Amino acid sequence: MENRRNPRINRFNKSNRSDESDRDSRSDAPSDRGASDREYRSEETRSDGLSDREPSDRTSSGRKSYTRSGGGRPGGPRPQFKPAPEEMVFGIQSVIETLKSDQQIDKLYMEKGLSNPDIQNLAFQNRVTIQRVPIEKLDRMTRKNHQGVICLVSPIHYVKLSNVIADVHERGETPFLLLLDRITDVRNFGAIARTAECSGVQCIVIPGRGAAAINSDAMKTSSGALNHISVCREYDLADTIKYLQDSGIRVIACTEKTYRDLYATDMTGPLAVIMGSEEDGISPELLRMVDTHVRIPLLGEVGSLNVSVATGVVLYEAVRQRSTGR
Structure with a gap:
């Protein structure tokens, strides 16, 4: 019902009806949240409100930069980007895929006595040191089924x-x-x-x-x-x-x-x-x-x-x- 004395109310009512319609249409749409909530990944909530997306490795001029984690000094431009959050990855296959990717590993923990040639070879190729720890330490880090191996993806990118x-x-x-x-x-x-x-x-x-x-x-x-x-x-x-x-x-x-x-x-x-x-x-x-x-x-x-x-x-x-x- 329109209000002839106050057109603002009419616009407000139309906006509300439009929002309700949008919510109804979105509720019927399939959700893809499950793809980002796989059980082997556990991400820390950022306290600074920054984006969780991987930062670009290109400068404003379009050229690729090796200093994604810094390097801007007096006399040179300072890089501007939002760092990725620290991320925990656990489970044998998940850690293997992370080592194969271009992500940089900050820490790699493996249960004492556990042997996995794939992880050990990939860690050696990427110059990542495996730290042997008791299973109790891994259990304290996560309650999920870690299968004896956990790695932490670095929030910065190391340079040469x-x-x-x-x-x-x-x-x-x-x-x-x-x-x-x-x-x-x-x-x-x-x-x-x-x-x-x-x-x-x-x-x-x-x-x-x-x-x-x-x-x-x-x-x-x-x-x-x-x-x-x-x-x-x-x-x-x-x-x-x-x-x-x-x-x-x-x-x-x-x-x-x-x-x-x-x-x-x-x-x-x-x-x-x-x-x-x-x-x-x-x-x-x-x-x-x-x-x-x-x-x-x-x-x-x-x-x-x-x-x-x-x-x-x-x-x-x-x-x-x-x-x-x-």
């Missing part, structure tokens, strides 16, 4: 270190890199990533084994910094140090096992800083390989700093020297 260095030279910048040896605390890693991005570090290098999982907690703690900095995962940090030295990049280790003062050390020029684990610092093998050891002076009674705080001290001393020429 050689590509990062080539890109840095192409932009005319001085290499400034950060290596993390067995930093396992997720929040420490996120805080370090935030400091590294703010201080102009062009890439964070982590080992393939014994590193913190880059998950939603790490993304949150980094305050979005992991969207703007490249992350490289190397199988062996010893080989990485040798490669950097061969490329003309000096590697400096921050450790309490030296008397060389941080503030008396030249940190200008091509530089890579390596920081060690929260428990026992940098591994002895890596300490023997680096070019220089430095120590942060501690004036109080406590004998060490939190690793994220120590990283900030070292990186910003390098920033100070580079900006003032020492």
